[in-house]
Amino acid sequence: MNTFLKRIWIGLAATLLVSLAAVVLPDQVQIDDGRVHLGAPLSRPSGSASARAPEPEATSPTLTRNEVDEAIRTAIRRAGLRPEQGKSTAPAGSNLNRTGWMAVREKPAAQSEMKAICVDLERQGWVLNPSGDSADASRSYKRGGWYLLVSTRGKTQAPSNTLSASQTYLTMTGLQLNLSDLPLPEITIRMR
Known part of the structure; x- marks a missing residue:
């Protein structure tokens, strides 16, 4: 039972991290066929047709x-x-x-x-x-x-x-x- 609870907590922590990353760095998170990829973009296009690609930020100077x-x-x-x-x-x-x-x-x-x-x-x-x-x-x-x-x-x-x-x-x-x-x-x- 202890191992089962540990797996649940690890799963919840991973879900939380992916959710935070998706909000803060949407262009660094891709979801493809049940896999979440953080970091550099995948070399192959994502298979998910329903997910919208983030729009690139227009070049603008840093705001105060x-x-x-x-x-x-x-x-x-x-x-x-x-x-x-x-x-x-x-x-x-x-x-x-x-x-x-x-x-x-x-x-x-x-x-x-x-x-x-x-x-x-x-x-x-x-x-x-x-x-x-x-x-x-x-x-x-x-x-x-x-x-x-x-x-x-x-x-x-x-x-x-x-x-x-x-x-x-x-x-x-x-x-x-x-x-x-x-x-x-x-x-x-x-x-x-």
Whole structure:
């Protein structure tokens, strides 16, 4: 029984690692015939016709935190909200590699506001990450060395007494990551 539990934990850990890698480095993760390949792209094309290939990021200069903050405020305004309706999740000057905004919203409104924010981010030149996103709950983008997650997943981010049953958080979380300098080993995992 102990060996069985160990295999389950190893499987869960491998799944978690693959999921994280797919979100952060979508162009470095390929799934082909039940195998997950991390690192350099496969030499042969993937057999999965249903998976969309990530769009290459347009060449853009590295953004500063202030530019990302302005992109967030612009998208919020164009979605019909005021930045003052929420609060910053990383106060100015606290961390130059992280920023964000969040507000408590009614669930039906949050869905349409998230979609409007995403449309504006794409208009601003942010590139959608097609892997691992849920159109109704979260979308992630990248641009200029930054990754931006737009989400309406509320109950898991706060104690249950913070939100009513009809409310959720509308959040935007930005992280500056320069992962292109980190070489990834080529790893292939066979999923059974």
